[in-house]
Amino acid sequence: MKFKTTPYHHDLLKDTDRLAVFFEAIKEYDSNNDLAYDLGCGSGVLSYFLSSKFKEVISIESDVKAFGCAKENLSHFDNVKVINNDVLEYNFEKKADLIVCEMLDTALIDEEEIPVLNYAKKFLNEDGKIIPQGIINTIGLVNMQRHHIHWDEGAKYEALSDETVYSDVNFLDDINPEFNANIRLKAKKDGLLNGLKITTYTKINENIIAGPLPMLNPPLLVPLDEKQIRVNDFIDVEIKYIMGNGIESIETKYL
Ligand SMILES: C[S@@+](CC[C@H](N)C(=O)[O-])C[C@H]1O[C@@H](n2cnc3c(N)ncnc32)[C@H](O)[C@@H]1O
Structure with missing residues (x-):
């Protein structure tokens, strides 16, 4: 067809x-x-x-x-x-x-998945399901080339830490769109830190988790103030955003 x-x-x-x-x-x-x-x-x-x-x-x-x-x-x-x-x-x-x-987008920031589901799931039977059923977000330290928020569509960046899970969202729960977390990340090499990489894994159902795909939650790169870091340094950051309010709602700072 x-x-x-x-x-x-x-x-x-x-x-x-x-x-x-x-x-x-x-x-x-x-x-x-x-x-x-x-x-x-x-x-x-x-x-x-x-x-x-x-x-x-x-x-x-x-x-x-x-x-x-x-x-x-x-x-x-x-x-x-x-x-x-x-x-x-x-x-x-x-x-x-x-x-x-x-209506997915990396970390659910740029599209209306959460406002829409918070409203529409009142019209789901008690044993009803949602596809996808949720997401898991990870975050890592990076050195990135472009100094503005952008999706990973080929611009170069270097990972300076492993990915750490910072949120796990189940769409059947009532979800506060205003997200705020303090996160500690450990540098795995020396380098010039200037960004964070957010990666979203989509839980389609109990059996299927989709990693980032070109048209499904490609990783998002978010700038941070520049800072020279050494291997094994702990970096404490705060990240805030409003799910459904766009990438302009993202705020980051060192703690
Ligand atoms: C990522 S696309 C997915 C389209 C289709 N479901 C698919 O999988 O190919 C999301 C769609 O949701 C629509 N959309 C976004 N917000 C909406 C809203 N509040 N009410 C109705 N449609 C909306 C967009 O126009 C877009 O077509």
Whole structure:
């Protein structure tokens, strides 16, 4: 089947490893389930996977062009309803067995996954599930070339410490979007420290964890004031951000 897409949603479809992890998680459902929501359905590809497993799929997309593509792509499925709306303004009428919500971004900072799920999961049955089910974030010291916040898309950086897990988010929990942590990191070599690298691992379900992929949470590089460090030094940093408020909300400082 050929999918109609926008250029951005085409890039999402081209990342076949990203699609494969969602396909595998949805494939585990038998075909006796009642209702699934696909929040931020984009081109509709995940709704397409859901359509054979659920009696009803409600797919919501705020971007008008992507909505148009999804509506056309899914027009052959009587059990899929595509709605052009901001999820945060949508009046949910019934509870679902599954919510699929791929509004992911590294550490959930730049997209609306957390505000959307905090609102929408009230419309999940008691034993209902969310795909993905959560994320694990790690952080490490780096020397980076570019001195502004950017995703790892080829610009060079050198790791000056190992990665340390600093947060583990389960989407079924109520999540405070305002994040703040004090973290101690140990230098593994001498070097000029000028940044932090945040890496996000996505828990798609109980059995599948996806590492960073080009279109699924590529690592994020965040500047720090320059500091010469020596092997085995302990570096204490504070990191703050608001999930859903964009990368401009990130603040870092030495403690
Ligand atoms: C990362 S894309 C994923 C698209 C599709 N689910 C897929 O996996 O290919 C996230 C989508 O969520 C949509 N989106 C973001 N915030 C939204 C909101 N508040 N309400 C509805 N859609 C939203 C975006 O327009 C985008 O199409």
